[in-house]
Amino acid sequence: MSGPIKEYIKHYTLTAPECSPQAIMPLTLLAGRVIETATYHANDLGIGYARLLADGKAWVLSRLSIEMRRWPSVSEEYTLRTWIEGFNRHFSERNFEITGLDDEVLGHARSIWMAIDIKERQGGDLSMLDALRDTVCDRPCPMEKTRRFSPVGDTADYESRYRFRYCDCDFNRHVNTLRYIELIQNRWDMDFYDSHRVSRFDIAFMHEAKCAQEAMLLIRDDGDDNYSAEITIDGEAVSRARMAFTDYEYKQL
Amino acid sequence: MSGPIKEYIKHYTLTAPECSPQAIMPLTLLAGRVIETATYHANDLGIGYARLLADGKAWVLSRLSIEMRRWPSVSEEYTLRTWIEGFNRHFSERNFEITGLDDEVLGHARSIWMAIDIKERQGGDLSMLDALRDTVCDRPCPMEKTRRFSPVGDTADYESRYRFRYCDCDFNRHVNTLRYIELIQNRWDMDFYDSHRVSRFDIAFMHEAKCAQEAMLLIRDDGDDNYSAEITIDGEAVSRARMAFTDYEYKQL
Numbered sequence: 084m085s086g087p088i089k090e091y092i093k094h095y096t097l098t099a100p101e102c103s104p105q106a107i108m109p110l111t112l113l114a115g116r117v118i119e120t121a122t123y124h125a126n127d128l129g130i131g132y133a134r135l136l137a138d139g140k141a142w143v144l145s146r147l148s149i150e151m152r153r154w155p156s157v158s159e160e161y162t163l164r165t166w167i168e169g170f171n172r173h174f175s176e177r178n179f180e181i182t183g184l185d186d187e188v189l190g191h192a193r194s195i196w197m198a199i200d201i202k203e204r205q206g207g208d209l210s211m212l213d214a215l216r217d218t219v220c221d222r223p224c225p226m227e228k229t230r231r232f233s234p235v236g237d238t239a240d241y242e243s244r245y246r247f248r249y250c251d252c253d254f255n256r257h258v259n260t261l262r263y264i265e266l267i268q269n270r271w272d273m274d275f276y277d278s279h280r281v282s283r284f285d286i287a288f289m290h291e292a293k294c295a296q297e298a299m300l301l302i303r304d305d306g307d308d309n310y311s312a313e314i315t316i317d318g319e320a321v322s323r324a325r326m327a328f329t330d331y332e333y334k335q336l
Numbered sequence: 337m338s339g340p341i342k343e344y345i346k347h348y349t350l351t352a353p354e355c356s357p358q359a360i361m362p363l364t365l366l367a368g369r370v371i372e373t374a375t376y377h378a379n380d381l382g383i384g385y386a387r388l389l390a391d392g393k394a395w396v397l398s399r400l401s402i403e404m405r406r407w408p409s410v411s412e413e414y415t416l417r418t419w420i421e422g423f424n425r426h427f428s429e430r431n432f433e434i435t436g437l438d439d440e441v442l443g444h445a446r447s448i449w450m451a452i453d454i455k456e457r458q459g460g461d462l463s464m465l466d467a468l469r470d471t472v473c474d475r476p477c478p479m480e481k482t483r484r485f486s487p488v489g490d491t492a493d494y495e496s497r498y499r500f501r502y503c504d505c506d507f508n509r510h511v512n513t514l515r516y517i518e519l520i521q522n523r524w525d526m527d528f529y530d531s532h533r534v535s536r537f538d539i540a541f542m543h544e545a546k547c548a549q550e551a552m553l554l555i556r557d558d559g560d561d562n563y564s565a566e567i568t569i570d571g572e573a574v575s576r577a578r579m580a581f582t583d584y585e586y587k588q589l
Contacts, residue, residue: 098375099385099394100368102507104547111503115353122351132352133411136589141352157507158386201589248522249529250364254355254410256526269501273509273547276502294357294526336389336454 089220090166091124097155104273105333107154108161110281111261111268114147117179117192118260120163124177130212140198140207143288144260145174148229150283151181151190157336160184166220172210173197178224191226199255204291229285232323235313239301241270246297258292263322267312270302279308280331286324292316342473343419344377350408357526358586360407361414363534364514364521367400370432370445371513373416377430383465393451393460397513398427401482401538404434404443410589413437419473425463426450431477444479452508457544482538485576488566492554494523499550511545516575520565523555532561533584539577545569 095116103109125131125142135141155161161183168176179192198207245266253259263286271279292298292314298321301313308328313320348369356362378384378395388394408414414436421429432445451460498519506512516539524532545551545567551574554566561581566573 098372098379099507100371100375104502104505104507104509106507109503118353119351122353126351249357249524249526250362250518250521252357252526254352254357254359256357265503268503271502273502273505 087128087215087218088124089218090164090222091120091127092162092164093120093123094160094162096160097157099157102157103276105276105280105331106157106336107280108156110149110284111264113149113151113181113192114261114264116163117147117149117165117194118144120165120179121177121194121196124165128215128218130215135198136201138207138211139201141201141255142196143199143255144194145197146193146195146229146285146287147260148193148226148283148285149190149281150192150226151281153183153189154280155183155189161189166222167218168224169219170209170212170215172208172213173206175209178222180224191224193224193226193229195229229287232285232287232325233311234320235301235303235311235323238303239313240304241302243270243300244297245300247292247294249294252294256293258294260286260288263288263314263324266298266300266314267302267324267326270300270312277333278331279328281326282329283327284324286322288322290316290319290321292321340381340468340471341377342471343417343475344373344380345415345417346373346376347413347415349413350410352410355410356529358529358533358584359410359589360533361409363402363537364517366402366404366434366445367514367517369416370400370402370418370447371397373418373432374430374447374449377418381468381471383468388451389454391460391464392454394454394508395449396452396508397447397541398450399446399448399482399538399540400513401446401479401536402443402534403445403479403536404534406436406442407533408436408442414442419475420471421477422472423462423465423468425461425466426459428462431475433477444477446477446479446482448482482540485538485540485578486564487573488554488556488564488576491556492566493557494555496523496553497550498553500545500547502547505547509546511547513539513541516541516567516577519551519553519567520555520577520579523553523565530586531584532581534579535582536580537577539575541575543569543572543574545574
């Protein structure tokens with residue numbers, strides 16, 4: 084035995100049907116790949132879905148930050164590498180590096196995971212995983228940690244309503260991470276994405292949203308292509324996020 | 337050289353984050369896997385995205401039918417096998433078999449693909465692929481072919497409106513197959529899916545829908561858990577579908 088696999092690596096190729104209308108990787112796909120590789124690694128380490136279920140718990144993503152220098156384009160190969168930066172009885176910090184050919188670093192991601200008690204719907208204690216402290220890896224993650232999120236509320240300059248439906252919900256029977264991201268991304272139109280790409284995205288999940296609940300999306304323009312977002316239900320924030328864009332020129336293939 | 341790979345096979349494991357709220361594979365994920373394995377096989381055969389782009393064309397899904405005896409459940413391994421039943425200058429017919437452990441047949445899918453001329457937005461001629469006639473495979477697909485779709489229009493007993501947004505659109509810069517499927521599936525609530533699962537799904541794409549267009553979803557109850565669906569824009573059908581359900585009992589894990 085060589086001990087736990089501290090770094091989990093998976094190779095992908097970006098297919099045409101997966102691409103955004105700009106023929107590059109969509110933010111939601113990368114967020115999905117981050118969740119997927121975290122899942123594979125946790126399963127390999129014996130701390131995955133099956134292990135937590137034995138204690139009536141399930142993993143839930145609490146915070147996610149993604150910072151990309153360049154997004155993979157159609158048919159491009161890319162690699163995700165994930166490792167655990169640290170954990171305690173309340174949460175686990177897991178980082179990611181996204182590389183292209185010749186180990187070109189395309190970007191990084193940081194994530195914070197908590198356990199939810201399936202029946203009580205409250206944060207679950209992770210201390211049963213304490214024996215896994217030697218999975219912690221000292222590989223650096225050269226992106227800034229997720230900063231605090233400021234409320235949007237009355238300072239919003241854009242708002243829209245959306246009722247969560249069946250396909251917005253996942254295994255944990257609450258609204259899926261990727262749907263929150265889509266809801267925020269949909270604030271902008273096709274022309275905007277033809278001239279802007281996401282450079283950094285941060286999101287925090289504060290309360291569960293359920294099927295059939297009506298949400299309000301609030302967005303504030305913070306200037307210089309930075310935006311703050313808040314999703315509320317009955318006036319209470321369930322999620323807060325930040326989007327940062329940089330200039331981009333879509334060229335028709 | 338052993339000639340073209342007539343059957344393309346890919347193995348998957350259903351992860352927890354991919355599951356539906358009923359802890360089984362969602363219809364949209366299977367549709368995505370069907371499109372993905374078709375893409376991998378076409379790329380291997382040299383008739384994929386890159387080949388069509390050389391002629392200013394792109395593959396678009398025209399019809400899809402899925403019939404499932406049983407859906408994979410969380411952490412279950414499953415395999416997709418795809419092969420070409422036939423093609424001509426207008427379209428290509430590609431079939432799929434979904435199996436579980438010990439080659440248990442879980443279901444099948446049938447698909448019809450056309451080429452779209454990227455600039456003209458019209459059906460493109462596929463006769464440049466004619467040399468590939470020896471990729472056609474005589475493996476049988478024991479599911480009924482896609483039957484004609486009947487209009488819903490005035491016979492609808494359910495309707496709702498939806499405006500397509502940025503994240504509903506894909507590489508071809510039109511509304512994505514999976515979004516049409518979700519839009520239809522969202523007609524039913526969580527309780528319904530706790531007691532019903534999809535047994536067969538058929539869809540035909542008739543016209544392109546674009547970002548920012550407002551669609552009307554029309555559904556008709558045809559009895560015995562069979563439903564017809566139509567998505568219209570300005571009164572014109574852009575897609576027609578059928579859903580068939582069978583009884584299911586969701587048991588909380």
